[in-house]
Amino acid sequence: MRWGSSWLESLRFSFLAIRQNKLRSFLSVLGITIGIYCIIAVYALVHSMERSINNQFRQYGTEVLFVQKWPWDGMGGNYPWWKYLSRPIVSPEEARFLRERLPESRASSVAFVFGLNKGVQTAEQRVDGVQIRCVDHSYAEIQKVNVALGRYFSQAESRSGRSVALIGSDVAEALFGSQDAVGKPIRVFNGVVTVIGVLEKEGSSILNNSADNTLLLPLRTGLGLTHYKNNDDAQIMVKAAEGISLDDLQTEVELAMRQIRHEKPTQESSFAVNRMSMITETVTKLFAQIQKIGVVIGAFAMLVGCFGVANILFVSVKERTQEIGIQKSLGAPSSFIRRQFLLESIWLCVAGGAIGLGFVALTLLAIQSFAAESLGSNVEIGLTVSDALLGILVSVGVGVLAGFLPAQSAAKLNPVDAMRSK
Numbered sequence: 001m002r003w004g005s006s007w008l009e010s011l012r013f014s015f016l017a018i019r020q021n022k023l024r025s026f027l028s029v030l031g032i033t034i035g036i037y038c039i040i041a042v043y044a045l046v047h048s049m050e051r052s053i054n055n056q057f058r059q060y061g062t063e064v065l066f067v068q069k070w071p072w073d074g075m076g077g078n079y080p081w082w083k084y085l086s087r088p089i090v091s092p093e094e095a096r097f098l099r100e101r102l103p104e105s106r107a108s109s110v111a112f113v114f115g116l117n118k119g120v121q122t123a124e125q126r127v128d129g130v131q132i133r134c135v136d137h138s139y140a141e142i143q144k145v146n147v148a149l150g151r152y153f154s155q156a157e158s159r160s161g162r163s164v165a166l167i168g169s170d171v172a173e174a175l176f177g178s179q180d181a182v183g184k185p186i187r188v189f190n191g192v193v194t195v196i197g198v199l200e201k202e203g204s205s206i207l208n209n210s211a212d213n214t215l216l217l218p219l220r221t222g223l224g225l226t227h228y229k230n231n232d233d234a235q236i237m238v239k240a241a242e243g244i245s246l247d248d249l250q251t252e253v254e255l256a257m258r259q260i261r262h263e264k265p266t267q268e269s270s271f272a273v274n275r276m277s278m279i280t281e282t283v284t285k286l287f288a289q290i291q292k293i294g295v296v297i298g299a300f301a302m303l304v305g306c307f308g309v310a311n312i313l314f315v316s317v318k319e320r321t322q323e324i325g326i327q328k329s330l331g332a333p334s335s336f337i338r339r340q341f342l343l344e345s346i347w348l349c350v351a352g353g354a355i356g357l358g359f360v361a362l363t364l365l366a367i368q369s370f371a372a373e374s375l376g377s378n379v380e381i382g383l384t385v386s387d388a389l390l391g392i393l394v395s396v397g398v399g400v401l402a403g404f405l406p407a408q409s410a411a412k413l414n415p416v417d418a419m420r421s422k
Contacts, residue, residue: 028312031305032352032395033359038301040383040391041360042294045367048381050287054280062276064142065250067098067257068235071272072279087270089229092219094260095136095236101256106249108241111136112219114234116226120171120215121187127174131214132188134222142239145216150182150197153218157196161220165193169201170212188215189225246275302394306402309348313341313406324410325419334411341410345403346396353395357388 060066069087095112102110115133119126137158139145145152147166157164165186172181172195181195202210217225228234240249250273257271317324324337361383368381 035302036356038298349399
């Protein structure tokens with residue numbers, strides 16, 4: 001009971017000291033507020049951007065392999081593009097070979113995909129820069145294809161190469177306005193296709209991979225209108241079956257691809273097998289470096305705030321020397337004196353940290369509004385619970401650090417000398 005009463009009394013003394021010196025307390029809080037704002041704002045902003053970008057990449061599938069001409073790892077200033085330029089583009093025949101070679105117990109779906117950015121039009125309207133994707137029927141088993149109106153391709157339509165298409169919501173609005181687009185004809189390349197479905201609206205994306213500006217064609221239909229070699233980003237998508245690791249599947253895919261291309265054991269592969277983790281790991285490393293730089297800069301602001309709190313507490317110890325002497329002469333232990341100043345420091349820092357977090361939340365809210373217009377509506381920027389907890393923990397840590405030396409100096413005062421001081 002005495003231990004609990006001692007702590008409550010220490011809390012009361014520390015709180016009274018803060019109330020009696022409002023201006024001094026305000027200045028202490030201001031320094032910590034700026035420090036916490038600088039650190040957590042950078043941390044939360046970078047964390048939010050990293051999370052949003054990686055989430056958009058993961059929409060392509062974390063359990064999917066992408067076989068294509070260009071490798072994704074090593075991209076940057078030293079990317080040896082000339083090394084891969086002469087590689088052949090993957091073909092629909094290779095996708096068919098993989099589908100036959102890999103059992104469903106290993107690869108649940110295999111799809112060939114290629115696309116171009118072209119204009120599409122009706123008799124009255126035209127839209128340029130539409131992402132036209134020619135896809136296998138199994139594409140919907142690998143990627144999410146959410147149809148708002150109409151339906152997806154039937155198996156018969158995909159096999160026969162029927163002149164049908166699905167369009168994104170932006171394409172539908174631009175070409176048909178408020179009218180129902182299902183059943184309407186569209187000119188694509190040099191042919192005419194009929195719209196059988198409109199995709200759900202996803203909103204804009206920082207990666208420009210939203211389905212809103214997309215037109216999907218059955219692969220056979222697309223091959224009848226254009227050639228897959230017109231764009232060397234053609235790819236074979238292989239989705240791992242449940243319980244199969246991507247590492248094991250990648251080994252099988254590489255062996256099968258080397259077999260169909262008749263590559264010798266000593267010969268370097270003429271294709272790349274990519275996965276989304278290559279990109280997400282690179283993004284994570286990049287943002288980690290940016291975050292470190294921002295935190296170091298913010299730490300200097302935090303250090304200034306820490307020195308400010310420590311300096312003010314030293315002044316407080318000097319002013320309350322007689323009070324400390326009286327408390328000690330009445331039997332107050334050194335730990336009781338020490339706790340008063342440590343708690344006072346922690347009070348100040350936590351209050352400053354809470355205010356700083358409030359400003360961070362408002363700042364990120366403003367950035368979110370800006371990002372929705374310039375970076376895409378799918379970018380989510382905000383202060384998470386973990387970011388807020390980090391800010392509070394940093395505040396408490398700074399409070400202990402800033403108050404330690406003043407608290408020690410107060411606890412070591414001789415009661416007789418303290419009471420005699422002026």
